[in-house]
Amino acid sequence: MGKVFKFQQDVDTDQIIASQYLLFSTIDEMKAYTFESLDPEFASKVKPGDYVVASENFGCGSSREQAPSVLKALGVKAVIAKSFARIFYRNAINIGLPVIVCKDLHENVNPGDEMELSMQEGVVRVNGKEYECTKLPEYMQGILDQGGLIASLNKED
């Protein structure tokens, strides 16, 4: 079980990690500033195993891979949204952060709710209810299962 951190639609990559922090040399230095403009306390409150839940078009904007990377570094178990921007979606899978499309969840959860995701079953359980989520295409699930693109490439060698 993990806690829900809830965001709205069109959360852009500048809001996930602002450009001035991209100049830090490591993700660990950056992660304290995750969602700074939307929820300055996010980085101190979030615990490994928690979830980010959002509405449409999560991660729109720049190609910065630091956006999914800071979420993964903070231990976010998965981002569950109504839809994702393309580059964020690819980047997340490539670094091994699960990104799950679930159309009905957003309206039915509140910040702080305890939630559980089963990727195998393709369901989210929260507040005594189950919500179906879209499974990843096989090719992408393969990359994710192996822990991201680096692990996946190493395995091909």
Added chain:
Amino acid sequence: MGATIIEKIIRNNVGKEVKPGEIVTVNVDRVMIHDIFIPFVASKFEEMGFKKLWDPDKVVLIYDHLVPASQVDDTRHFRVGNEFVKKYGMKNIHRSDGICHQLMTEAGYVKPGNIVFGTDSHTTTYGCVGAFSSGIGYTEMASILGTGTMWVRVPETIKVTINGTLPENVMAKDIILKLIGDLGADGATYKALEFAGDTVENMSVASRMSMSNMAIEAGAKCALFTPDEKTAEYCEMELTDKEKDLIGDSDAVYCREIVYDAKDFVPVMACPSNVDNVKPVSQLVGKEIDQVFIGSCTNGRLEDLMAAAEVLKDKKVAPFVKLIVTPASRKIYKQAMENGTMAILAKAGAIITHPSCGLCCGRTGGILTDGETVVATNNRNFLGRMGTSKVGIYLASPKTAATCAVAGKIVEPK
């Protein structure tokens, strides 16, 4: 069955017919890495265990976001980049020649029908010459550097047809802003945009570039124009039959078709703080402004500077407004010097800066603070992009921006 432009480009690359939704591995023709991400690309490349680049001539490194360095830490990016170039035998590096997306086509790195990836979301720009180009992250870039290949999902295509003559004060920027407003910030996610019609056929490559540049603001994977004589002249080449065939077939399948009549377009702005929050300038008239920015990979080209100069000739920028002009490349800077554009801008009171990303990514001179308003010709007005999160950024065409600079408030271009 016919094919769309993106289906033809991918088909030509993989050597077999493709359908939207299919996942295929393509051979990459060129990649672009910029200064912000080179340290991460370099470390991922080595972490992956690669010993050499798949083809050093196909890799281009461009310093633009951080040029010239404004903080000591920025110099680390140049140091890491220079070491990478030396270690892996790269030749294609630009240290202060301008913005990456401008240079990729201007310096001839991208040709019609190419497949190109870059570590920047506005890599969609090269669709202006009929190339499939898209932004990726640094892990994926490192993987291409080692393998020369990349998996892609063949996208569905949205066809946008525009016919007729544009009103005098409407620029390509107004068209793409209107389209983004109509599609919404995620209206083209995972999809290709394909432009057609006599309005875009009559446009310069520079104008097409403004449009393909901003396709990502509707979530698009790429935005394609059919290569034509203008493309051939711009790319300094003759088009082969295969390149001329990069046009959507009449029986191609589109997931959506949008048709505009050019005469219906009006000058518009994207209002704070979403690019799809688009309104006619006529509804925003009177809003006082503190700064105007004319530049970026969207609108820092010669025709943009000339459009601004036409407005600013024999006029002065309002006394409380700072007008910052940043040419997109050194070549454009030189051309604007030689044809007198720079003299007009300088005389009107513009602050003219070196070619780079400049204020667009909030890195160099012109940062704003709470309560201030800027009219800007770049591609994003996200919260906090040009200073604090309480700065109002209005995106507009160079003509509209220059008109506002003189008036000191939002006004319609005359």
